Amino acid sequence: MKACRYQAPGGPEVLRFEDAPDPEPGAGEALVRVSACGVNRIDVWARSGRYKTALPHIPGTDIAGEVVSIGPGVKGVEEGAGVLVYPVLSDGTCEYCRQGRPNLCLARGFIGIATDGGYAELVKVPAANLLPLGDLDPKTAASLPVNFGTAWNGLVTKAGVGKGDTVLVWGAAGGLGHAAVQIAKHFGARVIAAVGDAKKAQFLKSLGADAVLDSKSPDFVERVRALTDGLGASVVFDHVGGDTWPASFGSLARGGRMLTLGLTSGPKSEVDVRRVYQDELKLMGVYGQSRDDLRRVMDLAAAGSLKPSIYEALPLRSAREAHEAIESREVQGKILLTP
Ligand SMILES: [Zn+2]
Numbered sequence: 001m002k003a004c005r006y007q008a009p010g011g012p013e014v015l016r017f018e019d020a021p022d023p024e025p026g027a028g029e030a031l032v033r034v035s036a037c038g039v040n041r042i043d044v045w046a047r048s049g050r051y052k053t054a055l056p057h058i059p060g061t062d063i064a065g066e067v068v069s070i071g072p073g074v075k076g077v078e079e080g081a082g083v084l085v086y087p088v089l090s091d092g093t094c095e096y097c098r099q100g101r102p103n104l105c106l107a108r109g110f111i112g113i114a115t116d117g118g119y120a121e122l123v124k125v126p127a128a129n130l131l132p133l134g135d136l137d138p139k140t141a142a143s144l145p146v147n148f149g150t151a152w153n154g155l156v157t158k159a160g161v162g163k164g165d166t167v168l169v170w171g172a173a174g175g176l177g178h179a180a181v182q183i184a185k186h187f188g189a190r191v192i193a194a195v196g197d198a199k200k201a202q203f204l205k206s207l208g209a210d211a212v213l214d215s216k217s218p219d220f221v222e223r224v225r226a227l228t229d230g231l232g233a234s235v236v237f238d239h240v241g242g243d244t245w246p247a248s249f250g251s252l253a254r255g256g257r258m259l260t261l262g263l264t265s266g267p268k269s270e271v272d273v274r275r276v277y278q279d280e281l282k283l284m285g286v287y288g289q290s291r292d293d294l295r296r297v298m299d300l301a302a303a304g305s306l307k308p309s310i311y312e313a314l315p316l317r318s319a320r321e322a323h324e325a326i327e328s329r330e331v332q333g334k335i336l337l338t339p
Pocket of ligand 1: 091104
């Protein structure tokens with residue numbers, strides 16, 4: 001088969017479009033022909049060496065396609081079925097799996113990091129990770145797990161966002177950010193979208209953002225307060241991390257919920273923790289998603305209530321360009337590869 005893979009971590013140029021052995025499904029696995037694969041920041045982190053992978057490695061966590069064959073012992077999966085791959089790997093037996101929290105599994109991993117992923121014509125995955133596509137088209141489906149599923153876990157499952165909330169979303173025009181804006185709007189919240197490039201304001205307004213702020217503005221926190229009658233945002237969706245934590249905490253209303261995930265800008269930050277107890281702030285980590293999070297996102301996407309904005313769908317051989325675009329922060333919405 002053809003695949004885009006790297007022999008050693010490095011810049012986007014290490015991604016090579018080349019022949020790779022066809023994977024063979026083992027017990028409990030299915031072989032999927034990839035129709036579309038989402039390109040995400042975590043693919044960039046794998047390729048650059050921030051996440052360790054086997055070598056050579058095929059990235060790609062968000063996979064939609066069609067079942068080609070199944071391995072021994074697989075039941076309830078039919079060849080030819082359209083599927084979306086739930087990307088979280090878990091052992092199904094540990095304390096956290098028993099609690100229904102596979103994203104906290106002691107043996108957790110992501111397809112495309114712990115195993116070869118979807119930058120390929122074919123990929124083998126655990127059959128238990130297959131969700132039926134239903135009416136969803138593969139490109140929409142492949143835009144959902146890492147961005148919409150994770151944003152749902154944070155905003156809905158963790159923070160219970162709803163009417164009366166004001167949600168501040170950092171990096172709002174990217175894959176994860178544009179998902180967070182749509183989900184918060186779907187539940188009736190007011191959204192303040194923070195972006196580093198004023199050219200993206202129109203895109204965010206089209207997604208329903210109520211206000212757009214320049215994330216580099218020196219009086220950013222004052223602007224958030226000015227937009228919220230001095231109270232601050234009741235929910236902050238921060239997937240940037242070290243660089244934005246001080247402004248995130250500064251922007252939170254009393255009793256506010258701070259969602260932290262991703263950490264694009266690195267893990268170190270300095271915040272005044274007094275506010276956490278004096279104003280009863282809630283700090284919530286968000287890591288991946290449950291199957292149920294993803295199923296609910298799929299249902300809303302199928303109904304047209306959530307609409308991934310597809311910035312570009314590129315052929316498989318263009319994985320390098322896709323990574324360069326993500327790293328340039330030019331992207332509005334999703335980039336996909338279509339093998
Ligand atoms: Zn487990």
